[in-house]
Structures are given as structure tokens and as C-alpha cells.
Amino acid sequence: MNKRVTLTIAKIEHETKDIKTFTFYHKLDARPGQFIMLTDFEGGEKPFSISDCTENEFSVTVKKIGEFTTRLFSKREGDLMSFRGAYGSSFFISNTKVLLVGGGYGVPPLYFLAKRLLKAGAEVVVVNGARTEEDLLFDDKFKELNIKYINITEKGDLGKKGTSVSIAKKLLQNQLVPKPQLGNNNHPQAGAWGRENREKFDFLYAAGPEKMMKNLQKFTGDITYEFLLERYMKCAIGICGNCTVDPLGIRLCVEGPVLHKKLVEQLTEFGKYHRDASGKRIGF
Ligand SMILES: Cc1cc2nc3c(=O)[nH]c(=O)nc-3n(C[C@H](O)[C@H](O)[C@H](O)COP(=O)(O)OP(=O)(O)OC[C@H]3O[C@@H](n4cnc5c(N)ncnc54)[C@H](O)[C@@H]3O)c2cc1C
Numbered sequence: 001m002n003k004r005v006t007l008t009i010a011k012i013e014h015e016t017k018d019i020k021t022f023t024f025y026h027k028l029d030a031r032p033g034q035f036i037m038l039t040d041f042e043g044g045e046k047p048f049s050i051s052d053c054t055e056n057e058f059s060v061t062v063k064k065i066g067e068f069t070t071r072l073f074s075k076r077e078g079d080l081m082s083f084r085g086a087y088g089s090s091f092f093i094s095n096t097k098v099l100l101v102g103g104g105y106g107v108p109p110l111y112f113l114a115k116r117l118l119k120a121g122a123e124v125v126v127v128n129g130a131r132t133e134e135d136l137l138f139d140d141k142f143k144e145l146n147i148k149y150i151n152i153t154e155k156g157d158l159g160k161k162g163t164s165v166s167i168a169k170k171l172l173q174n175q176l177v178p179k180p181q182l183g184n185n186n187h188p189q190a191g192a193w194g195r196e197n198r199e200k201f202d203f204l205y206a207a208g209p210e211k212m213m214k215n216l217q218k219f220t221g222d223i224t225y226e227f228l229l230e231r232y233m234k235c236a237i238g239i240c241g242n243c244t245v246d247p248l249g250i251r252l253c254v255e256g257p258v259l260h261k262k263l264v265e266q267l268t269e270f271g272k273y274h275r276d277a278s279g280k281r282i283g284f
């Protein structure tokens, strides 16, 4: 697992104007929520969540944000990249009725999760939010799964204005019964949902901007949840201490990045601040 593997980029998909998915042909032993450390040996090694992982390939979905990711965006299929991992904790795979709430580049790891949950027999509802329709990630991929799927944008260009949290709030408060996605009539409950068929979730998963998860937390009530958190990572194997969170001092690269409700609730920095490479606090 700590062994570095160098591979050619097998496939590059343009998801949005500033997000691309990079696929590598390699048998990776990874679970949803885990991440890899990726480098091109030209400066820096950075963590990215696994957005899909099948028998012989895996993918990461990357937002262009700074020096490393900009360089990554200039790569072509066939170029060499090197990675180590997969690292970190993973999401609990439930076989009950579950709700997945995503925003930004937090959505792709939830796609990997949704596939594994379905395999385990869970009934999966996904809420996917973005600023605009153009920014919506993995929309087509989710529509192909046998799930209940709700997409929503802040701009309202899909018909209604909202965020993934505003939709999740209604679902969690039992106000909204999602209709089956058009074209997904194979779902066992397709056409059978009505007022008598209220949603009642056993487990909640979220990934995305920390502010989004902080907002979502207000509506979680008694439901058990796991959130995927990010902190500045250097070693990714629990040695440097750069990714620890206050006040527990747990290392997000080892005990996280997926944290259970019981831990999230104890974090005084959750939704408030994170630290940069030098350990300096940065507000969200
Ligand atoms: C567990 C985990 C999973 C992640 N998954 C994804 C993903 O699936 N897709 C994606 O696009 N991004 C993901 N990130 C964030 C990604 O690592 C940063 O966007 C990337 O490192 C930015 O590097 P840069 O040189 O382009 O930008 P920089 O200009 O160096 O940094 C821009 C911002 O990115 C963050 N960042 C930079 N370096 C690191 C680092 N070593 N560790 C953590 N955050 C850093 C900081 O918030 C920083 O302010 C993840 C981070 C973590 C910790």
C-alpha cells in the first residue's frame, strides 16, 4: 500500500470547465472515501479522493485550483503519473436505506460509494448540488445507477433553485418524497412513491465543502452519519502531524478522512477553520 506505483494516464474526461477525471488502468485495493497521493515528480505530491474503482481501473476527479492541479490539467493521455495509497478510513457500507449528500468535488467519491452501497443491497438516495447545471458533477453517471437521484443548482437552471443541503433538509424532515429519475424505471419502487411512502433514512453520508457539511449537520437529528473531511496532507501515513484536527489531535490521513458522527461532533474546528502547510489557521 505504501509502495509507489508509476502509471500512464489511461483516460482523461472533461467534467466541467475546471474539473477533469483521470483514469488509470491498475488493480487498486481501495474503499469509498479513501484517497491516493499523486505526483508527477515535478514538484508536490497531493491527495485526491478515489472517484471510482473497479476490478482493473481507478479514477480521481480533480478541480484546477493551484500550481499542482494546473500542471495536472496540462497532462495528456499516455503521460506518466505516480501515486501511493489508497490511504485513510472509508465509509461504512450499509445495506439499509441511505442518503448521500454531495457538493463540489465531494460528489465523485460519493459515486464510488453509491456503487458499493448498491452492491451491498442498500436503498440509495443521492442529492447532488452545484452552482449551475454546467458545474454539476457526475450527473449522467448517477442517472445510470439504480438509485433515487435529485440534482439541484443554486442558479435554478434545472427548474428549481436550491442547494444539496436545502433538499437534504426537506428529505430528512420528511417533507419531500423524491420522484424516480426519468429513464430509471427499473428501480423497484419506480412509480410507487407517494405521501404514504415517506423517506426514513438509516444512514447519512456527505462530502463536499466543509461549510456545506456544517450546515447539513444542523438537520441530522438522530441519524447516524459520516462526513468526508479534508485537511492539508503531507505524509499521508500519520507521521508529520500536519493533518490533525482540534481538539482531538486525530490525524485525518489515518483516522480520517471519513469521520463518524461521534468524532465530527467533538471537533471544535469543524466548519470554522483548517490549517495551511505551515500549520497556520485559515478560516472557512
Ligand atoms: C483527503 C483529501 C481528498 C481530496 N480529494 C480531492 C479530490 O477528489 N479532488 C480535488 O480536486 N481535490 C481534492 N483534494 C484537495 C486537493 O488535494 C487540493 O486541491 C490540491 O492539493 C491543490 O493543490 P494545488 O497545488 O493545485 O493548489 P495550491 O495552490 O497548493 O492549494 C490550493 C488549496 O488546496 C488545498 N491543498 C493544497 N495542498 C494540499 C494538500 N497537500 N493537502 C490538502 N489540501 C491541499 C488547500 O486548501 C489550498 O488552499 C483533497 C484533499 C484531501 C486532504
Ligand code: FES
Binding pocket: 232, 233, 234, 235, 236, 237, 238, 239, 240, 241, 242, 243, 244, 251, 252, 253, 254
Ligand atoms: S499528513 Fe502527515 S500525519 Fe497526516
